[in-house]
Amino acid sequence: MKVRVAVNGYGTIGKRVADAVAKQPDMELVGVTKTRPNFEALRAQAKGYPLYLAGGGNREAFAAAGLSVAGTVDELLRKVDVVVDASPDKVGRENRTLYDAAGLRAVFQGGEKPEIAEASFNALGNYTTGRGKRFLRVVSCNTTGLARAAHVLRSTWGVDHWEATLIRRGADPAESKKGPINGILPTFRLPSHHGPDVRTIFPDLSIATTAVVVPTTLMHVHVNHVRLTKAPQDAHEVIATFRRTPRFRLFAAWEQVEGTPQVMEYARNRGLGFSDMMENVLWEDGIRLDGRDLYFFQAIHQESIVVPENVDAIRAMFDLAKDGPESIARTDQSLGLPGP
Ligand code: NAD
Secondary structure, three states: OOEEEEEEOOOHHHHHHHHHHHOOOOEEEEEEEEOOOOHHHHHHHHOOOOEEEOOOOOHHHHHHOOOOOOEEHHHHHOOOOEEEEOOOOOHHHHHHHHHHHHOOEEEEOOOOOHHHOOEEEOHHHHHHHHOOOOEEEEOOHHHHHHHHHHHHHHHHOOEEEEEEEEEEEOOOOOOOOOOOOOOOEEOOOOOOOHHHHHOOOOOOOOEEEEEEEEOOOOOEEEEEEEEEOOOOOOHHHHHHHHHOOOOEEEEOHHHOOOOHHHHHHHHHHHOOHHHOOOOEEEEEEEEEEEOOEEEEEEEEOOOOOOHHHHHHHHHHHOOOOOOHHHHHHHHHHHHOOOOO
């Protein structure tokens, strides 16, 4: 028996999650929703994903574009076991009433408040918490990156306190109405909301975050200073520990990956779907240890890092894997992500 999945909201995140679900042997992608015909709807049709109308979309507009529509979102919801809501920030909150009415399970995204779900989710961080839940929220791209790293640091050496500055991309590559296109915008909420969001996964983690937004579309970069509880022997031990954790890609100096441009060029060369980079990216040269004080940079591909986590969230809800590591291994293998 496969778990039948709908994706409601077929944008940056939704189209990637749809592809990922379609690759899982234990899941079936029943359909995706669109509000308006556009190139993404055309691509969904080309991939054989049945298209359903959501958010007031009208059938005539799709017919005029030569796109066939299988029904409305309400009809789609009657055919599935779970819906992944990848609609814009705060729209998921409105959609939840549809899922409630249909008696469905749902996975929400990080643009929604934590209260939308029974628990916030990160596969490395708290897979077990997600088990059997009806509503889960996969935390945002930045929080996913921090939570993965927190899992490694906490479980190996312990974390006394963590200070992180998030250098955030101004917009996704396809967004032409956001910015800045010049300048650096400090986030005046101090500390930023990301620290409390990480604590939805690790409630007792001492972490304070600050953020600035910069004119780039490629990736976010986190600048981290962590006071560990126990000192690692040396930086090599830290590198080796990250290297043996799934969903981390460490670049060695000889690879000549100086920053996010080369990371995304590597991703384009590697050629996974959408040229994505779903791993936390660390530079070996960007890891320094001074006693218990660890400094490291990590880059986060905002468009794709949460994709494997959505798959694992579904698996946790339906208890389709023995544990988190098994689910992660199965997800990563199906997506073509190299194991540790
Ligand atoms: P997006 O704008 O690219 O895609 C959202 C899609 O939902 C669009 O296709 C839109 O037409 C559609 N939509 C609008 N109203 C709808 C409705 N009522 N019902 C169904 N669909 C509707 O947005 P996104 O970047 O994919 O973000 C989706 C969620 O994922 C948000 O919660 C966001 O915070 C989160 N997220 C985004 C990123 C990122 O960097 N883009 C990263 C991690 C998490």
